[in-house]
């Protein structure tokens with residue numbers, strides 16, 4: 390389904406993109422993601438397709454606002470039945486609750502349900518309207534990481550099974566990772582669209598790289614003519630070797646993958662290595678990162694297994710591992 394909406398107030402925003410399967414619109418706080426969903430749902434004044442000019446109740450959207458917004462004075466099943474009409478509304482509501490694994494808690498009040506359970510009831514309520522488009526505002530924000538992954542897996546399975554295109558807006562890179570399609574918003578416009586694989590392989594800008602949650606996105610400037618270029622990194626008072634076609638003086642966002650950063654003992658460090666000090670360790674089941682302070686900046690390093698950090702480590706960055714993007718005007 391093609392979305393094309395233009396908002397003038399309270400901020401100017403234009404978004405045009407295709408929603409297919411589980412589509413995630415990723416954007417920083419304040420970009421206008423909630424406004425866009427409200428516009429599509431008909432809750433604020435805006436022009437656009439689909440649903441242009443229709444009052445909210447006539448728009449075939451299932452909208453899950455932030456915090457789920459269940460009616461507190463209605464039981465779980467009554468929340469789901471809210472938009473249903475006819476003698477079978479209770480039965481139908483129960484069928485939707487069954488689908489999201491909540492039939493056993495149908496008589497509960499929203500306040501007695503966990504965040505994940507409320508989310509499922511809200512999803513059942515949105516689906517019960519038989520929408521042609523599902524809108525989800527920050528669907529993972531109220532959930533702890535374990536619940537988040539479970540609820541998300543169910544949500545996506547449900548979206549795929551129901552065959553309803555879903556647009557989720559978020560600034561959570563974890564949500565972006567499970568999308569069928571990613572839409573990146575920066576500076577109140579769409580800056581990149583693609584599968585998570587394609588976007589991760591080629592982020593269009595430093596802003597996109599930050600939105601994807603990449604570690605080690607820094608600011609700098611290209612200095613020198615092609616062939617003899619350096620990357621000036623003021624925060625660390627460093628000048629790095631770099632391979633780029635960008636001209637002398639270009640302000641850049643740049644990125645180096647943590648696994649590409651080399652750690653050295655000072656006695657064996659290359660001439661242009663940067664002095665660093667250990668700040669923190671971040672360990673997860675599959676990854677082990679060291680946060681290293683370099684002047685005013687922190688660089689994340691992913692050392693080889695069993696690596697013993699020297700007392701005064703030095704860091705070097707292979708030029709071919711550094712990716713540079715010109716800084717955008719509005720960045």
Ligand SMILES: Nc1ncnc2c1ncn2[C@@H]1O[C@H](COP(=O)(O)OP(=O)(O)OP(=O)(O)O)[C@@H](O)[C@H]1O
Nearest residue numbers: 399400416417418419420421422423424425559560
């Ligand atoms: N009713 C309003 N009056 C004035 N400004 C508003 C109003 N609602 C939103 N804004 C402004 O519009 C911009 C976009 O807001 P919006 O809530 O859509 O951002 P968002 O991308 O959803 O952010 P977040 O991720 O923090 O929820 C923000 O700068 C916000 O301050």
